[in-house]
Amino acid sequence: MKKIFTVLIFLISILGIAQEEKLSQKEILLKAYFSKDSSDYYFQQAKNKLFSKSDSIHYQYFKFFKNDELRNKDSTLYYAEKILPFYLKNDSIQNIEYIYERLHYLYKREGVYEKALVYNQKLLDLSEQQNKLGKTSKYLTDKSTLNHDFENFEEGVAIGKDAFLTALKTKENQKENIIYANNAIAINFDDWHKPDSAIFYHQKNLDLIKKQEDSLNYGFVFNNLGNTFLKDKKYQEAKKMISLALKRNLEKGNSYNLATNYTNLATIAYQENKNDLAEEYFEEAKKHSDLSNSIEKIRDVIQQEAWYYKKTGNFQKALELQEKFYVLKDSVFQEERLAKFAELETKYQTEKKEAELATTRANLAEKELDLERKNTIIYGSIATAFIIGLLGYLLYNQQKLKNKQLHKEAELKSALVKIETQNKLQEQRLRISRDLHDNIGAQLTFIISSIDNLQFAFPNMEQNISQKLKNISEFTSKTICELRDTIWAMNKEKISVEDLQARISNFIEKARTASPNTVFRFQFDSEKNKQYEFSSVVGMNIYRIIQEAVNNALKYAEASEIKVHIEKLQQQFKIEIIDNGKGFVLAEVELGNGINNIKERAKEIGGEAEVNTIMREGTQILILLPVLDENS
Template sequence: MRYILLAICGLFSSIIFAQNKTDLTILLEKAFKIQDSSEYYFSAARKLVTTKSDSANYLYYKFYSVNRKNMVDSSLFYSNRVTSLLQDLDSLNRLRKVYYDTHRIYLNKGNYEEALNGIQLALSAAERLKDTAMISLHNSDKAIIYHDFEDYKKGVEYGKKAYSIMDRATNKNYKYLIIANNTIGINYDDWKKPDSALFYHYKNLELLKKVDDSAYYGFVFNNIGNTLLKAKKYSEAKKIINRSLVLNKIRNGDYNLATNYTNLATIAYEEGDYKLAKSHFLEANNFAQKSKSIEKIRDVLQQEAWFYKKTGDFKRSLEKQEEFYVLRDSIFNDERAQKVVELETKYETEKKERDLAQSRANLAERELEVEQKNTMLFGSLGIIVVFGLVGYLFYNQQKLKHRQLVKESALKTALAQIETQNRLQEQRLRISRDLHDNIGSQLTFIISSIDSLKYGLKDANDKVSSKLTSISEFTTQTIYELRDTIWAMNKNEISWQDLQVRISNFVENARKADDKVAFTFWVDKNISEDVRFTSMQGMNVYRIIQEAMNNALKYANASKISVSISEENEVFNIEIIDDGAGFDTSLKNGNGLNNIKKRTADLKGNLSIESNNGVGTHIKVSFSI
């Protein structure tokens, strides 16, 4: 999805301060062009650095040299050093380019707040330069950042803004119109608005006729194919994505090739060709890793999780899904989201203040001209107008200050809430680590000790051996339950897909443990994949099913156990039915049923238990999402 690296082709003409090249500039150009001797020329150039301008020139070439080699840490080091010098020298165009390429480094790392900060600085420089093309491009870059951060509404907003800026320009550059349309389309696509996405992608097919660069066809074709894929039009999608693949192989764009192969793998497994899907996933993973894009690595993991789920390999599916969540959680959290909001607010505030200051300056200048022309004839009237204008500006300034105070108050309240949430999350993480590191390790030690004891008591009677085995099994089960509890505690919310995989794994493990019992697990296909539970809700649902199945296995001697989950009008229904011995519901309930009742109450749901001796048991739990 990442489009062309613009401005690289014109780099050498733009990285020279003056028309007459100095010895320093000649050496720096050689250092950049001749990679094998790069260090030699940089060393020679370093000896000629005498002024601040020379230092800026040297660091500028050094930044692009290491950035071309994808040396991330070195690139960021030189970026920080050169930008401070370029700011002092007021070298706006160079400053804009460094900010732009620095933002791309952070974007590939998934560090969206730094990427947004970089592109906003590049945009500010472009606005000061009055460079319409770059203003449009950098608004498209912001649309890409918000797309990767999954704020699709903002992404569409900035994409449309970028298109409007270039469309109103006297000299239209159709490449930037295509880029803007592309950002609008991909945001609508992942916003699950395929018709809107296809509208902008097909609009680009018309604009492509006005540019002379096949690279643009590659990402336009792929994005059309991606939207058709989500609409399950696999044949059409495969055809156009393969066209994109041919073009991207010529350009050798790792990010775009990773996207192509991920889409082709998805089509393959949806059509039932699992062997081809695995082959495509290998290619997708290879190019995703080479691209070093967190967003693309994350996309491949998600598709692999769904692939293994479809093939019935729930263990691999869960592993991939958990890898996906670990990577996603490293990028998306409340603190980072707040930083992005703060950066956006800061940028918009500064822009408004600059615009207001410019407007005031222009207004004052015009008023001064009017006053000079009419002083002799309208002196008295001019004084009244000036005082009226000052009063009006003062009144507006007071209103602006008041609005700012209101906003600051709201921001402080929001920050206090976020700080409280962060402290709660830290406490949860600390408790889960303590459970895992202390209790988990102690339980594991107990199992090891029991196994050693059994080995040492080879001649012990069957009763002692059976008791030790029972204790070991009980402790192992406790570890599994502890891991489930830690899994729930580490999440602010649990997705329906994640919970479904957990339940499926539990049912599958029960089937392996007792092959004499017929297990059935049915899920209503109409349940939306967007459903989210709180960690407490998810754990309660899982434990209710676990408790009911364990009761049926341990006490009811059931030969058939079925679990079904459905959803209607935002109400979840969970039913566990067995054909076991049953029991008299009027008698005092055991711990298992009491636990089910308590967890249902925690869900604020309704519990129904129907059972009689010899006719099995039917448990139904209903609760609102």
């Protein structure tokens, strides 16, 4: 359909240059082409308006394409013979190419493969002359399928691979050309009884047509993969693929492909002993093979029907169909035609090699002349070049030594700057941590002491005020603990696995003291990873995540058991905090209570946090952190 549309665009463009008074002829010819019932009437109207040879050629050009569309072989060939000399004389490459293309497909449908090969070769010559790699790939693919239809499978594979390599060099329609080339290779391998190779190339195509809109244009990929499964007696896989192809081809209305789909589905049905279904599919296959006018499709349906009737015991019908099949096959594979096909292919290869040889000889002769001219210059230049080279070598060595020295000096300076920067950062961290400890820590301790003194000095104060003071004291104590944790992290450039384990263990012990009725289980698989170190930021965030998760479990979950498990996998650190508390429904709860805080902390250090919870069964918080570098 795409080819027909391209041709129509060209037909309109060549008529667009006509004079103003001939626009009516253009409209009539277009109506003649598109009309189904009144085509002859409009063509007669256009014929009455012929005023020049150019008008006649345009008229016959439309007649050629209309007859080809209607599958009127004799009329198509008649008009081709009329218009080709004109276009060849005027070197109208695009018109010639369209005509050759139609004649190529006409003879391919008829099963006259040696003539189809002639026009295929003409198309290849035209595309190579114009250096149109996309067209060359397309026509090589057609040549590969011709060899397949003529059962030259090894040659078909080789030509299909040439088509694929050519397609890789193209920019326009590259994906389309690659898919068609892969398909040609695959069907040759398939009928060459090499299913693994066929499936390999079909699978490459499936990877290329993942988008739904793409797959509609390439239903044959699914069918041909299904056909390979069918031959390997994998009927379910075959049925799945062919059904996908059928759905797409019904939407596209492609009789040639539909004939193949229904033939394959009929074969699967009778192999599964679903004979009524098989006969329904055979009827559809015959209808579409007749509509396609393809000898190949008609022949395939007859062969499968013959095997079907043989399987069901109707040997008389099977024999009739088998004889009909052999008549069609013999019409394609006569010895004379086989020889002609081989002769044409050999002639093409010989001409190609002779052309390459002639080009090589011409290039060699030109190179010899160039060599003689260059020799007179070269010998006179050798001495000068030697002297210049020697001077250059000495200068190069001197510059190389200088550059090497400069490079070493730069490296040394860079190392000194880096060390100095690290020392300054460490000094700054220590200074800040001392200030926090000496100033803010002392002030918070003073606040706690003052609150305790107030409670002692006023033993009879109101209970609500006493409770508030107690809360402030507890909050301040907690702040001091967090401040100490922060100072601990700031004092370290790196935090080792053992440091982190000790810190978390200390926190778990405090939690156990604060909640004696809760069982805590802490497992840290650190023996094999003692040398691993985190940055202070990563280590502190891990500690805070565990602290937040445990506090949540104690405060909200009413858990009787809390488990903390840290494990280093091959490429990840896995952290789990699991409780057996009351749980909650994620979809119905706003992620407060520190869960958002946990997720943000995990994200900040390049990890992911996942919350899994079930009502009345408990909650799991899973943190996965990447292991980037053993020294990170």
